[in-house]
Amino acid sequence: MRLLHTKTLKLHEFFGTSIPPYTILSHTWDEGEVSFQELQSGSGESKAGYDKIRGCCEIAASDGFEYAWVDTCCIDKTSSAELSEAINSMYSWYRTSDVCYVYLADVLPNLDAKARDEAIRKSRWFTRGWTLQELIAPSSVIFYDSRWHELGTKESLEILISDITKIDGAVLRDADKIESFSVAQRMSWASTRVTTRVEDIAYCLLGIFGVHMPMLYGEGDHAFVRLQEEIMRTTADHSIFAWTREGSLHGLLAHTPAWFRRSGDIVCSQSHVLTDDSFSVTNKGIHLYLPTRPTATPDLCLAVLSCHKIDKNMTNLGIYLQRQSEYCDIFKRSPSDSLGEVESATILELNKENIFVKQDPLPIKVPSYDRFIVSMKGVPNSEFAFGGVTPRF
Incomplete structure (x- = not known):
């Protein structure tokens, strides 16, 4: 597991029982996120997402934590093996974190209580698939607005969060209680959420159901059937x-x-x-x-x-x-x-x-193209002439 040093913003790798106390970030991805390679090379410092990483680390350091985990830059997503391992471990990483910081980029600062609750209710964070496990798994969750001002905790905002997500308060208070809820109930919590990639609506639920499976990007809706x-x-x-x-x-x-x-x-x-x-x-x-x-x-x-x-x-x-x-x-x-x-x-x-x-095979979604280019290498131009296109458009 790679962790960011909250003072130097350098990555360090830990294994098993050597993993130190750490905070973990939950957020929605936007343009300009900093990748693992960009953080390593230093080229990510000019990107918009770097401010979010720095803000998370500053809060963590002020709370006395030496390390933090941020999904955008702590996983080498160019490695399919590492990505698969990370996705299958994600719920556990959030569960074992000391505190999870939820950054709501679309909630403005300095709102009164009523306006704050309405802004939280409308936040994009509550519509994304991945943030479901990021809400449930950690024992301690603190919400922040776009300027990193504290909005409240999972405990203090429980009634509002339960109303938004339809998740029972018992699960919000203790993730271990999730086992007492049916498959249908847990699926319903994800029923209004979306992911950028079709397959991720299945992969983001692995921890919710305590199962593991390999990632096969390109399989489309079949990922949810496999789940x-x-x-x-x-x-x-x-x-x-x-x-x-x-x-x-x-x-x-x-x-x-x-x-x-x-x-x-x-x-x-x-x-x-x-x-x-x-x-x-x-x-x-x-x-x-x-x-x-x-x-x-x-x-x-x-x-x-x-x-x-x-x-x-x-x-x-x-x-x-x-x-x-x-x-x-x-x-x-x-x-x-x-x-x-x-x-x-x-x-x-x-x-x-x-x-x-029998489960019917799902249709494979093949991209459609309005034109193709055919290249014939090594054929003398003098021997061939263009004869036409069938069918005509």
Whole structure:
């Protein structure tokens, strides 16, 4: 782990138990951020982002810390191996920091309490994917405005932050409490957040779910599918399927956290009505063994999940599945803007089925071009002539 010396702004590398106490910066990236190479060479001192690094280090030094960590310059992003290791370690680094400084570049100084809270509420920092774990993981968080004036702490601003993010105050007070919240609830916290790169909306959630996976930039939405598959290896939480979306038939796994936007009140059922609530990924698709209830539509059934809404603990939720052919155990998820409901007391009366749902391959987004240049090297000009273009534009 590389750390900045708060007085010299020079980088030092530490390993394992030799890592000293350190502060850590949380911010949103803007133009002119200073990279690892630019900090090393000294060329970054003229860039706009250098002032942010210096401000962080000055606050850290005044708080008695010798070292600080800033993501823009403490990671060599030209090394894919180092970047992958850093992303998989990020939650842990924020968790073990002594204090996290949140720099809100769009919150002006010298505002009264009402204007301050409104400015915080509108800050871009609360819309970014990466800042979710940066808010939850550290035990101590201090917020600063654009001039590095203190705005408050995670503790003093808890009610406001919880209202903005919809994150339960128990998690804000103690990150270890996150394990008691369902997959659907945690996904809902990320449902309105965005990242610059499509894949990062998955990678920024690794620590939230306590999983690890390699970075494959270029895989697009498949990164989020991979994230869910990793989560499924660590939990039998059915709420991972408790999302809603209209559209066409598809698999059981969501393409984006946005599909969990309405799932913030869904929790795991504590009853033992569903005696086998495990699931697995097979070559036929995701396998579940669930009670099903027929519907009025042929080959459409409601599969009962082991989860419910917080205020309806005697009513299990279910997902609508379309059987792909008669007497077949292969299903597709039917599009719906709502989840089905089944009274828990009636579940034992339903038949249980082996269900396999294959995840459709996601389309690869290929850039489109309006023109191409073809270069033919080593061909004598006298032997060829331009004959035309097909199709014509």
